[in-house]
Amino acid sequence: MRVGLKTLHITVEKLAKAYGLLWALRDLTFDLKPGDLVALLGPNGAGKTTLLRILAGLATPTSGSVHLDGAMLLRASTALRTQVGFLAPGDHLYENLTARENLNFFTSLYGRKNNFDAIDQALRAVNLTDRAGEYVANLSSGMKCRLSIAKWQLLQPGVLLLDEPYGVLDGSGVDLLENFLQGQCAAGRIVIVASHHVSRVLKMASRALILDQGRLTFDEVKREPWPNFDKAFREFLPHGETWRS
Amino acid sequence: MALLRETYLLLWKDLLLELRRRDSLLTMFFFGTLLLFVFHFSFDPAPEKVAAMAPALLWLAFLFTGTLGLAQLFHSERENHCLDALLLSPLDRGALFLAKSCFNLVLMVVVEIVVIPLFWILFNLSSWNLLPQLFLVTLLGTIGFCVLGTITSAITLRARARELLLPLVLFPLMIPVILATIRCMENVLRTGEFGDAIPWLRLLIGFDVIFLTVGVLIFDWVIES
Numbered sequence: 001m002r003v004g005l006k007t008l009h010i011t012v013e014k015l016a017k018a019y020g021l022l023w024a025l026r027d028l029t030f031d032l033k034p035g036d037l038v039a040l041l042g043p044n045g046a047g048k049t050t051l052l053r054i055l056a057g058l059a060t061p062t063s064g065s066v067h068l069d070g071a072m073l074l075r076a077s078t079a080l081r082t083q084v085g086f087l088a089p090g091d092h093l094y095e096n097l098t099a100r101e102n103l104n105f106f107t108s109l110y111g112r113k114n115n116f117d118a119i120d121q122a123l124r125a126v127n128l129t130d131r132a133g134e135y136v137a138n139l140s141s142g143m144k145c146r147l148s149i150a151k152w153q154l155l156q157p158g159v160l161l162l163d164e165p166y167g168v169l170d171g172s173g174v175d176l177l178e179n180f181l182q183g184q185c186a187a188g189r190i191v192i193v194a195s196h197h198v199s200r201v202l203k204m205a206s207r208a209l210i211l212d213q214g215r216l217t218f219d220e221v222k223r224e225p226w227p228n229f230d231k232a233f234r235e236f237l238p239h240g241e242t243w244r245s
Numbered sequence: 246m247a248l249l250r251e252t253y254l255l256l257w258k259d260l261l262l263e264l265r266r267r268d269s270l271l272t273m274f275f276f277g278t279l280l281l282f283v284f285h286f287s288f289d290p291a292p293e294k295v296a297a298m299a300p301a302l303l304w305l306a307f308l309f310t311g312t313l314g315l316a317q318l319f320h321s322e323r324e325n326h327c328l329d330a331l332l333l334s335p336l337d338r339g340a341l342f343l344a345k346s347c348f349n350l351v352l353m354v355v356v357e358i359v360v361i362p363l364f365w366i367l368f369n370l371s372s373w374n375l376l377p378q379l380f381l382v383t384l385l386g387t388i389g390f391c392v393l394g395t396i397t398s399a400i401t402l403r404a405r406a407r408e409l410l411l412p413l414v415l416f417p418l419m420i421p422v423i424l425a426t427i428r429c430m431e432n433v434l435r436t437g438e439f440g441d442a443i444p445w446l447r448l449l450i451g452f453d454v455i456f457l458t459v460g461v462l463i464f465d466w467v468i469e470s
Binding site: 058078079084088095096110135 | 247251258261266326332333334
């Protein structure tokens, strides 16, 4: 099912998620508009991955709602729901398929015509042309992350969620990722990056959300200087460090 | 058409992965033949008695080997959270159900093609002319096993002790299929035709059709909940 490229709005209202007696998310409310590149920050266990999984439709909230272009995410049409992409380094790739076979499989699954030139081009863009015929199991973590970037470059989702993408990438990989994400936002798509690499992610982000113990403690558009952010984020940094360091 | 295209795509992927790893098929094959040898060395009755016991013994072997295959059914999807990647895609969940059922069916049929003639050889049975009918009944029973097995495998997918839970959930539900298959096979071996077993054959076909339809319709809920 081919879905036309479009810009989307996300509205999150009073979102909460509990695992048993533990509240992973509590009372989150925010809006995201086309072109937003959001840095999702917070300490370990703050609820970042849970929030990303709910936004992707992979987990159901305990209460509250996520609306995608006015339609409730869990009841939205398949075409709308599949406008959300999720990039988690090393995940969502079949280990015993080659890099090219993975791209071929997922593009076919999304109803894209098997365009081998486009796949070759995507592999070239992430510097994996010479590893295209290798099983994903034999690729390094950084290469797997590059392959995931190639995958989403081909699938072009309206909303792209990334869970800690920086940890496994080398310098050129980071450049590649940031160029890709900035390109996505320039095309009016929403990008949310959950990361502990604060200075990196804030360099390109247009807005920051901070989660702490499941609550949204900070939500502002980026500005320079940014005293509110400095104040809000200081307590999550190692002693004596600033996020710019 | 989209359902069939997606089923084919997923089945191709599963078969390709199995051809490369061969873990499910080899395990099932060796376990199936091992059970036959255990049966052979445990008791050595007269051929006419074995003919009466053959359906039950064969289905015992198929149930255990099939359960081994079912335990591995979503292995490639558990690896690297690939199930999430499938759930993010526009894939019809019914196609996932059909592809997994067909994949398990292919593995079991390959094992059965080896195990049934081997049983005849080991127990020195002479009724080779009845094998086509027995294969037909076995195929219908195997379809029921794979269809129900795929549903229960998906239900237990996120359970902590899924390998233990799977047979506990599956085997009671399989009783009608096992009963119908064994009755049909007994009748064929005794009389050379389906004869009195026609109602059991109908039950078997009905079971397959109903659970195949139910699986396609409910798999969305099963896999996402």
